Amino acid sequence: MDSKFQKKLDSVTGHRANRHKYADEVLENPALFPELMRLCFLTSNKNAAKACWILELVCYEKLEWLQEYLDFFCSNIKNQTDKSAIRALSKICLLLAISHFKKKEMLLTENQLQQITETCFDWLMTDVKVASKCYSIRALHLLGNHFDWIHPELKVILDKDYNSHSAAYKAVGREILKKIK
Incomplete structure (x- = not known):
């Protein structure tokens, strides 16, 4: 992103229409x-979470x-600690699992699948937003069709x-438990 676009991240708000405005700018200019991607994982950047919001919409x-x-992406998702950024990244992990x-x-490599799996389990067992946990549960359910150890761990x-x-967590939990029993 040129410095003009990076500075625009200061203006990004949580409102969906606002986030879409900046995602559309990236979609119209793929060179951005x-x-x-770099800004999403530059955790020292105050706008990393906003970059993740935009990345989710672009994805x-x-x-x-x-x-x-x-x-x-897969090697850096574990490094993001902002709860709002994690919510967006967990949704992208679910989109990747669905796509794969x-x-x-x-198609993701074995290593990429393992990194997503580990990170989703970490999010599931730490203090993150419920949406992040729900996206992680759904992604892990799909990953469990590849890694046979996931479903028993997820069930526990x-x-x-x-x-x-x-x-919301209970609803997703019930749905997934029915599928893996």
């Missing part, structure tokens, strides 16, 4: 994508743009944590 439209950055396992569009966590979480 590499810098967007809804052009997930394939992430293909050449998968090693970078259901749509067979983006869901059974243990079920009563201490929100209605």
Whole structure:
């Protein structure tokens, strides 16, 4: 992103229309994508979470743009600590799992699948937003069709944590438990 676009991140708000405005700018100018990726994981940057919000919206439209950055993405997701950024990254992990396992569009390496798995489990067991946990649960369910140890581990966590979480977590937990029993 040129410095003008990076400075625009200061103006990004949580409002969806505002985030879409900046995502559309990246979609209209793909040359901005590499810098967007870099900014998402520049955790010292105050706008890293905002960059992640924009990346999520871009990935809804052009997930394939992430293909050449998968090693970078998968090796860095664990380093992001901002809860708002994690929410966006967890959704991207779910989109990648869907693309890999259901749509067979983006193929991830064994190492990339392992990195996503480890990070999703970390998010599931730490204090992150419930949406991040729900996206992680769904991604892990799909990953469990590849790694046979995931479903038993996921079941233990869901059974243990079920009563201490929100209605949204419980709804996703029930749905996934039915699928893996």
